[in-house]
């Protein structure tokens with residue numbers, strides 16, 4: 485270790501703990517242990533790996549409250565959200581535990597023999613995690629990677645390492661072999677970059693900014709290493725004039741202000757058909773006013789603080805020259821508080837194009853279906869989105885035309901462990917979760933067995 489960094493409670497701005505900064509040599513030692521552990525792990529019977537993951541899921545289930553409280557402390561997530569996140573980790577593990585016994589290959593008809601394919605694990609997988617959903621995003625990488633027979637090395641974000649570190653303890657408590665699941669704390673430029681350059685880390689999973697993700701992908705390309713990227717978003721919530729406007733307006737704050745807008749799937753642009761634009765804003769205003777921002781330890785709280793003082797400055801900078809329509813409320817005093825804000829925007833505005841990653845939503849009008857689709861696709865990103873309409877044909881047409889990886893009609897849901905998740909365009913490469921999650925952590929091997937005597 486080389487020095488430490490301080491973890492801060494974002495709701496109070498008070499320090500919580502000092503955490504060690506790993507060096508390149510530390511990472512290399514962890515990867516060497518992971519290589520050994522992976523050989524043993526991959527050699528176990530599939531049912532033994534499935535059982536081990538089920539045990540891990542149960543241990544996480546038994547610690548949901550502890551993990552949730554830790555996330556409240558370290559990330560400022562409202563307690564009810566944090567409980568959902570901790571339970572979700574157990575569910576992702578549970579879902580993944582079905583994979584070791586179901587990673588079937590093919591038997592392909594060929595002349596002169598038998599041809600079969602195997603899904604071979606990569607070996608060691610490096611997982612680089614951001615600060616916005618520290619537990620859940622880590623689990624989307626580690627659970628299917630382990631299920632496919634890999635070892636994992638996990639680098640949490642410097643701001644939010646505590647739940648990942650605790651999951652590392654729980655993995656050992658559940659009986660996973662030493663070295664199979666290791667959390668390495670430190671900076672992205674040292675630990676994250678070493679995952680990219682280390683010859684024994686054979687796949688990298690990165691979630692974070694598009695800028696750093698592009699750099700990680702370039703490094704992986706130089707090492708001929710596959711990479712999954714989950715990056716930024718500027719997702720559209722498209723409200724047509726035939727929608728249930730009351731429901732669309734009542735649910736819009738949750739779709740963008742959940743986790744204080746620090747969500748890659750945040751519906752941070754609301755596109756409203758011009759004929760119902762004024763009515764929609766009238767309905768949205770009380771819904772934003774009622775959005776409860778405050779102490780994340782309270783069960784009634786819907787939104788906590790932003791993650792850091794510097795992030796709050798970045799978010800605030802988006803309001804320079806913005807046409808603010810109305811704002812909700814936020815506590816005063818210590819902590820990185822920011823009131824939910826609704827802004828009227830033009831398509832070319834920074835607020836309509838760039839990811840704010842804070843509780844700021846841009847509302848823009850559109851004329852008709854074609855115009856709505858054009859506007860929805862008018863950013864570099866393509867992660868999520870919602871379509872509000874009572875017209876089934878329109879729902880189908882628009883959901884096929886919007887270039888995003890994860891869409892929902894008359895709802896804002898994005899994440900289920902059993903369905904694929906990931907972005908198009910600048911929002912990423914590859915998919916996580918869903919039925920194929922474990923297979924994405926394997927390479928296909930083809931073997932031909934000659935049956936004809938030669």
Ligand code: TXE
Nearest residue numbers: 613614640641672673676677692693696715716748839841
């Ligand atoms: O992300 P970074 P930051 C967006 C969001 C946010 C902005 C900056 O707009 O405001 O990015 O957030 C590690 N090689 N998103 O600065 O820097 C880093 O240590 C390898 C959107 O936190 O991309 C951390 O573990 N790794 C996104 C992780 O990468 C490196 C979620 C993400 O950090 C590295 C997060 C390097 N050179 C931020 N540099 C989403 N949409 O979900 C840093 N890291």
